[in-house]
Amino acid sequence: MQKDNEIILQCFNISKTYQLKEGFFGKKITISALKNINLSIFKNEILGLVGESGSGKSTLGRIILRLIEPDSGQIIFDNQDITKLSYSQMKPFRPKMQAIFQDPLSSLNPRMRILDLLREPLQIHTKKTTKEIDEEISFTLSQVGINFNDTFKYPHEFSGGQRQRINIARALLLKPKFIIADEPVSSLDVSIQAQILNLFMELQRTYGFSMLFISHDLRIVRHISDRIAVISSGEIVETGLTKEIFDNPKHSYTQKLIYSLPEKHFLKY
Amino acid sequence: MFKIENLEISLIKKNKIDKVLIKNISLRIPNGSIVCLVGESGSGKTLTGYSLMRIQPSQNLKITKGKIFFDNINLLELPEEKMRDLRGKEIFMIPQEPLTALNPVLTIETQLTEIFEFHTNMTKNEIKKECLRLLELVKIDNPSTRLKSYPHQLSGGQRQRVLIAMAIALKPSLIIADEPTTALDVTIQGEILELFLELRERLNLSILLITHDFGILKSISDYVYVMYGGKIVEEGTKEEIFSKPIHPYTKGLIDAVPTIDSTPKTPLKTIPGYAQISDFYCPFYERCNSAQSDCKSEFDYIFINQKHGVLCRKIMK
Numbered sequence: 001m002q003k004d005n006e007i008i009l010q011c012f013n014i015s016k017t018y019q020l021k022e023g024f025f026g027k028k029i030t031i032s033a034l035k036n037i038n039l040s041i042f043k044n045e046i047l048g049l050v051g052e053s054g055s056g057k058s059t060l061g062r063i064i065l066r067l068i069e070p071d072s073g074q075i076i077f078d079n080q081d082i083t084k085l086s087y088s089q090m091k092p093f094r095p096k097m098q099a100i101f102q103d104p105l106s107s108l109n110p111r112m113r114i115l116d117l118l119r120e121p122l123q124i125h126t127k128k129t130t131k132e133i134d135e136e137i138s139f140t141l142s143q144v145g146i147n148f149n150d151t152f153k154y155p156h157e158f159s160g161g162q163r164q165r166i167n168i169a170r171a172l173l174l175k176p177k178f179i180i181a182d183e184p185v186s187s188l189d190v191s192i193q194a195q196i197l198n199l200f201m202e203l204q205r206t207y208g209f210s211m212l213f214i215s216h217d218l219r220i221v222r223h224i225s226d227r228i229a230v231i232s233s234g235e236i237v238e239t240g241l242t243k244e245i246f247d248n249p250k251h252s253y254t255q256k257l258i259y260s261l262p263e264k265h266f267l268k269y
Numbered sequence: 270m271f272k273i274e275n276l277e278i279s280l281i282k283k284n285k286i287d288k289v290l291i292k293n294i295s296l297r298i299p300n301g302s303i304v305c306l307v308g309e310s311g312s313g314k315t316l317t318g319y320s321l322m323r324i325q326p327s328q329n330l331k332i333t334k335g336k337i338f339f340d341n342i343n344l345l346e347l348p349e350e351k352m353r354d355l356r357g358k359e360i361f362m363i364p365q366e367p368l369t370a371l372n373p374v375l376t377i378e379t380q381l382t383e384i385f386e387f388h389t390n391m392t393k394n395e396i397k398k399e400c401l402r403l404l405e406l407v408k409i410d411n412p413s414t415r416l417k418s419y420p421h422q423l424s425g426g427q428r429q430r431v432l433i434a435m436a437i438a439l440k441p442s443l444i445i446a447d448e449p450t451t452a453l454d455v456t457i458q459g460e461i462l463e464l465f466l467e468l469r470e471r472l473n474l475s476i477l478l479i480t481h482d483f484g485i486l487k488s489i490s491d492y493v494y495v496m497y498g499g500k501i502v503e504e505g506t507k508e509e510i511f512s513k514p515i516h517p518y519t520k521g522l523i524d525a526v527p528t529i530d531s532t533p534k535t536p537l538k539t540i541p542g543y544a545q546i547s548d549f550y551c552p553f554y555e556r557c558n559s560a561q562s563d564c565k566s567e568f569d570y571i572f573i574n575q576k577h578g579v580l581c582r583k584i585m586k
Binding site for chain 1: 295309310362454456458459460462463481482483484485488489521524525526527528529531533534537538539540543544
């Protein structure tokens with residue numbers, strides 16, 4: 001097992017509930033989205049988070065990013081408790097944790113040119129001159145395979161794969177220690193998926209960030225992750241090294257998930 | 270037996286052919302078989318599926334060439350009334366999203382009953398019994414209470430089951446299922462696919478499955494057609510396609526998908542570039558590694574054996 005000081009992010013007993021009203025005059029129902037989540041992510045690793053829709057995968061991601069507040073629990077990022085930090089206190093942490101979302105188009109402002117979109121994070125978080133910023137953008141874009149001359153275009157002028165590359169570039173610009181990728185390839189075509197997955201693996205090796213890779217596709221998670229956490233109805237039911245989870249799943253839910261892959265499921269036919 | 274011969278679908282602008290979207294497609298769906306249509310988004314899979322029902326998703330799209338046979342009837346020559354009769358009775362299409370395919374303001378019962386009222390002379394009692402039997406057949410728990418439910422009260426998997434129940438209501442010869450599992454969770458996917466297999470056995474159904482999931486292909490298909498840029502670039506039995514793919518696009522697709530046996534953390538093989546409309550005869554020309562200048566002009570579709578055909582210049586040499 002790795003040492004404690006190599007941990008980049010830890011979650012302790014995170015819980016989150018939502019209040020729902022059944023009908024206008026109806027009773028209030030409490031739905032618990034997350035129950036006592038404990039999770040650690042080590043430096044330099046890709047942790048895959050798998051589960052079905054509604055299992056709380058994305059909620060957990062958002063809580064870690066402090067986009068929504070948990071009811072209880074603690075988030076330790078880079079040895080500091082960030083759970084109770086105010087908006088302005090969070091600011092120095094923001095560049096260190098970045099996010100890439102499922103829909104590459106809706107995460108890019110349609111009214112901004114790519115260049116402005118990419119300049120923004122650096123203008124907010126660093127004191128660099130525009131020239132330095134542009135140099136950095138140009139370098140990062142070359143890493144993700146986008147031509148700098150294309151930065152004068154608007155998001156809709158790019159294909160889905162290119163848009164996701166731009167999102168990745170934006171996340172990388174601030175040299176984050178930790179990236180959350182929430183279903184980053186599920187809206188892309190098969191042949192493009194492979195390109196983006198390769199890009200993730202390559203960049204992770206060069207930049208050495210940690211990543212929480214949220215996905216429902218077991219085959220993709222298996223390919224890219226060092227460790228896997230399986231989440232079901234708001235609870236993490238199993239964590240372990242990728243190989244162990246797939247070769248020897250212990251929890252019944254994990255077994256069910258793996259067995260339901262068509263390749264496994266239809267062996268009998 | 271369904272057969273498409275040299276089908277061409279074009280985009281019409283001001284009464285003129287603006288662009289040919291589906292080019293010279295031929296395919297066969299024998300009775301009781303599961304035929305898969307794979308390809309990237311925009312390759313024309315869904316358009317081909319719709320054409321079997323003689324429906325075009327837009328008014329500007331028209332079938333400009335070709336024949337579609339159901340047994341020995343050419344569907345394209347039938348008058349609209351006769352065609353309407355066949356839809357539902359002989360061919361049924363399950364559209365892509367089970368969430369939007371059902372009418373949100375009608376109960377499941379009303380929507381199921383509609384089919385029988387339109388196509389048969391059954392009495393109300395008979396229809397009700399038949400509805401219950403159908404829901405049981407597609408394995409919905411508590412069919413009698415579910416009949417009274419509205420679509421939003423059902424889960425995604427249940428909605429897909431209701432659609433399948435509607436599909437098999439009149440015992441059609443062919444069901445076209447457009448990405449039937451994409452919107453569903455992994456655990457439900459397996460169950461739905463299993464249901465397809467079971468129904469095929471019981472009702473001697475043919476199924477045209479439109480998908481991009483290679484896991485599905487590997488597990489339940491009998492015959493596979495690979496589409497790219499509006500053309501069929503390769504076809505064959507599942508075994509042929511997976512063990513001896515010939516077309517660079519098919520090869521690329523198979524390699525690009527991480528499987529349950531692939532080595533983790535290794536770079537996946539990729540197809541360079543992205544899908545675009547090609548002006549050349551080979552639609553894959555721009556992305557192909559082994560492209561040569563003679564791929565630009567017309568060449569024949571070749572069958573290398575009875576179970577395997579391909580559209581590639583390479584094989585002719």
